[in-house]
Every structure is written in structure tokens, then in C-alpha cells.
Amino acid sequence: MATVTIYNQDNKQVGERELAEAVFNTEVKEYLLHDMVRYQLAARRQGTAATKNRSAVAGGGKKPYRQKGTGNARQGTTRAPHFVGGGAAFGPSPRSYDFKLNRKVKKAALCSALSARYQAEKLVVVDKLSMDKISTKSFAELVSRFKLDGVLFIIDQANSMVELSARNLHNVKILRADGANVYDILKYPHLVLTDAAVTEIEGALEK
Incomplete structure (x- = not known):
């Protein structure tokens, strides 16, 4: 005992x-x-860490240059993750x-x-x-x-x-x-x- x-x-x-x-x-x-x-x-x-993805970054609505004939890879927006100033790829978002x-x-x-x-x-x-x-x-x-x-x-x-x-x-x-x-x-x-x-x-x- x-x-x-x-x-x-x-x-x-x-x-x-x-x-x-x-x-x-x-x-x-x-x-x-x-x-x-x-x-x-x-x-x-707290679970409040967050980054902006490409859809949350302001701007980037215009196609940066034409699709063909420039010698560059085709691009649709300058807010994609591989651009400086673009959105984060797979960044944290608010969660519990x-x-x-x-x-x-x-x-x-x-x-x-x-x-x-x-x-x-x-x-x-x-x-x-x-x-x-x-x-x-x-x-x-x-x-x-x-x-x-x-x-x-x-x-x-x-x-x-x-x-x-x-x-x-x-x-x-x-x-x-x-x-x-x-x-x-x-x-x-x-x-x-x-x-x-x-x-x-x-x-x-x-x-």
C-alpha cells in the first residue's frame, strides 16, 4: 500500500x-x-504561419510576353513561384x-x-x-x-x-x-x- x-x-x-x-x-x-x-x-x-501562394500575390494578370518566338520558355504570369516576387510553393497555411x-x-x-x-x-x-x-x-x-x-x-x-x-x-x-x-x-x-x-x-x- x-x-x-x-x-x-x-x-x-x-x-x-x-x-x-x-x-x-x-x-x-x-x-x-x-x-x-x-x-x-x-x-x-498557434498555427498561424502563412505565406501567399501564386493566387494570393497581387498583380501578374498579364502574360509577360508572347507565347512563341522569343526564345524563352513560355510563361503565363510573373507571380509563379519560380519568379522573384512570385507566390510561395507549398508554403505554410493556417492550421490546427x-x-x-x-x-x-x-x-x-x-x-x-x-x-x-x-x-x-x-x-x-x-x-x-x-x-x-x-x-x-x-x-x-x-x-x-x-x-x-x-x-x-x-x-x-x-x-x-x-x-x-x-x-x-x-x-x-x-x-x-x-x-x-x-x-x-x-x-x-x-x-x-x-x-x-x-x-x-x-x-x-x-x-
């Missing part, structure tokens, strides 16, 4: 909890992680880079990412994460108490005090449980979850 120690914000042990084996201690399948990261990065691409991944694949990939952090002992659970005021300095001190270099925090619900306090810290990111994703979990070497976030993630992935 997968178990994890629960700490408070002072990095002192306050209890333990069992983790769902199917979510936090399943087999890490690297091909699923690869597919999911590709899926996320592809969805982020999205591709489909089954819902089961997405869930299995997220379980693999969480399990990778747990099995590497890079997962920490805290009883709660709260701030009395917005303070980058105070949150930086919290991170230093846990001695984490590069960390993703996952909280159970919106908390503007915490989210704004961590916003300007280098190599630190805050996500809500419903936004937990493979790319960010793999990007940051350490993962810190609140106890409530663990419950929420298990509830979503065990369905």
Missing part, C-alpha cells in the same frame, strides 16, 4: 495517509507520458496542430506522471497551503524550508493569496487540482500537493 507522510507548512510531520495505488503507484508507462506531452504542446501551437487522444489515455498518462514522482520520492503532501497576505518573500521561505529546487504546487481550490505570492518566484508554479497535467508535473523536479488536492485528484482519476 502506498503511503505518504503529511507535513505542515513548517516542514514538520503531522500525520500519514494512504494513497490510491491506481493513481499514485501504478506502472509508469513512458510512451503514455510522451504521447500526452506531445498532445499538450501541439494544442499550444491538435490531434485526438482518448480520455482513458489522458487519465492513464496523468496517473503515470503522478506515480513517477511518488516512486522517485519527489512527492510531498502538506496538510494545507495558506497565506495571511500576499508575500513573495514568505512563500520563498516556505519553499526553502522544504529544500526544493524547482517545484510544482497543486492546491485543491482557488487561493489568490497563495497563487499571487508564488507568481514571481523562479522555478515555482501553482496549479489547482482540476488543472493538474502531465507536462507541468514532468517539467518540475518536485511535486507538492495539499491533502485536499490528493483527495480531489484521486476522486477524479479513480472513476
